[in-house]
Amino acid sequence: MKSLDGLKVKVKSLGCRTNIYETEAIADSFRKKGAVIVDDGDFDVGILVSCAVTGTAEKKCRQALRHMKKESPKSMAILCGCYVQAKPDAELLSLGADICVGNRLKADLPRLVEGVIKGELKSPLVMKLDVLRHEKWDPLELSKVNFHTRSFVKIQDGCDLFCSYCIVPYLRGRPVSRDLRDVIAEVEGLVDQGCQEVVLTGVHLGLYGKGHDFDLADLVDALSKVKGLRRLRFGSIEPLALNDKLLVALAESEIFCPHLHVPLQSGDARILKLMNRGYSPVEFASIISNVRRYLGDDVHVSTDIIVGFPGEDEAAFASTLNFIRDLGIGRLHVFPFSPRKGTRAYDMPGRLQKCEIANRVNRALEEGGKLLQRYASIWMNRKVDVLIERCKGSKLLGLSRHYLETEIDWDAKGKLPERNYKGLECKVCVAEARHGILYGALSDIKDL
The missing domain is CATH 3.80.30.20 (tm_1862 like domain)
Structure with missing residues (x-):
């Protein structure tokens, strides 16, 4: 039996791409301990990966933490990341989180939650490093694909x-x-x-x-x-x-x-x-x-x-x-x-x-x-390679190699394939560019 079997955990991210990765990796670390990662409904543990790069970002973090606590009032609330690093302990404790963890310590979150559940650690708990004097690499890792493509x-x-x-x-x-x-x-x-x-x-x-x-x-x-x-x-x-x-x-x-x-x-x-x-x-x-x-x-x-x-x-x-x-x-x-x-x-x-x-x-x-x-207009009447990520009605959507959103008309080729449309690579003839988005018809498609 895993130490956190059946624990329902919700993880939310604010801020940069690095935060997005860390959010996915934190979820993965709890999943490996037996927890169930949820998006909707009640949860036992709510984790907010925070941002403090601007005053607006800090305000959004406070709002998101309050919202998370209202969503599941009996849950354990965890605030981690840059907001924790930026604020004194007294201010952090006033927000009502059970655990506050700064940067380069996020990999410890499953251990800390387990410690609080077992009564080995007392909450509220604040943990931070002096990151300007510490060269620790936070050993988060991602083993599960979440977006598939x-x-x-x-x-x-x-x-x-x-x-x-x-x-x-x-x-x-x-x-x-x-x-x-x-x-x-x-x-x-x-x-x-x-x-x-x-x-x-x-x-x-x-x-x-x-x-x-x-x-x-x-x-x-x-x-x-x-x-x-x-x-x-x-x-x-x-x-x-x-x-x-x-x-x-x-x-x-x-x-x-x-x-x-x-x-x-x-x-x-x-x-x-x-x-x-x-x-x-x-x-x-x-x-x-x-x-x-x-x-x-x-x-x-x-x-x-x-x-x-x-x-x-x-x-x-x-x-x-x-x-x-x-x-x-x-x-x-x-x-x-x-x-x-x-x-x-x-x-x-x-x-x-x-x-x-x-x-x-x-x-x-x-x-x-x-x-x-x-x-985007330089790609008019040219062919671009697109990796399909999702569909919208009868349209396929994805990104070109040059990082332009592309909408593909599938109608001319008949119905969508029975298999998942994600992960198909298309060559698209661009007929139009509007608001920076490419629109075109399918030229060629292959399974990856």
Whole structure:
């Protein structure tokens, strides 16, 4: 008999792709102990994997914890992750969670729950490490495919760049990397269960291997040899990590999908310097040019920008929009500046009014819609490879290799196959691009 047999556990995630992976891995760790993972109805243990990268994220965490406690009032409530790392114990205890666990300790959650159930540990319980002085790798792992066609795999944690606006190094700690052999073994296990696409995630993916005798390029080479893996992606990669060795590995990989999310944050030289990003707009543009030299002009480059950073005047904001337009960016993620106590930007002069930041966010989002449509339009009257993930009526939906949503008209080929439509690879003739989504008819289909 397993130690947590029959325990009903609900796990919810807020925040980044790394949190999504950790949520799935936490669920997996409880499942291995005999627990039943539930999405609906009552549960015995509710776990919230939290985010604290912005004030809005913190507010959502508090709301989500309250909602979880109302859903199943008699359940054990667990808060873990960045919010726990950011707040003093007294404030955490006031939220009413039974267990609060910081970063790099999430793999201990089944043991802690078991201890509380058996009376060996007393709740409420708060456990945290000083992540800036601790190099522990949290040994979470994922053995079960949840999305069937695609899975996140966490390979790295932490960051030591200390951008002036960013609280993440204080929450996630300094860089640590997962052993290369462990990553390969997890991916092989996921592929054996039917996963065909892996997305590598980390807090700063480019720092993978720091302090070791391997790096991200070595991992790409190794994963490209995993039998049955059809697609490999990065969640996000910082610009200065895109060196020639990595780009050669990506260009030579038959499974790497030509899409890179490369955070910019600002296209204005003065603001970038205040942000302590370590590069200028000219250097960023040179990096993207080098990406296209290795991966081709059709590579999809998406990015992030922060709007309303202290001292950002109208000219600086306009420079950013002009810069990303001239650079041929596809998808654009826009974040309003959120002052985080403990960062250098928190006390910087020139903080903008919320109404002005909101106005700029809307303008940037409007520009982002145009940029995505412009990029999607280059695929008109061309064939793209799509991995099917779901269906909507008589339509099949999936992602192209270049990370564009694609809707496929199945009608011309008759009814859907009797087997699960997920995991079929299509070649689609693109007839239309609207709002950044490709629409087309089936050209060819095969089982993977």
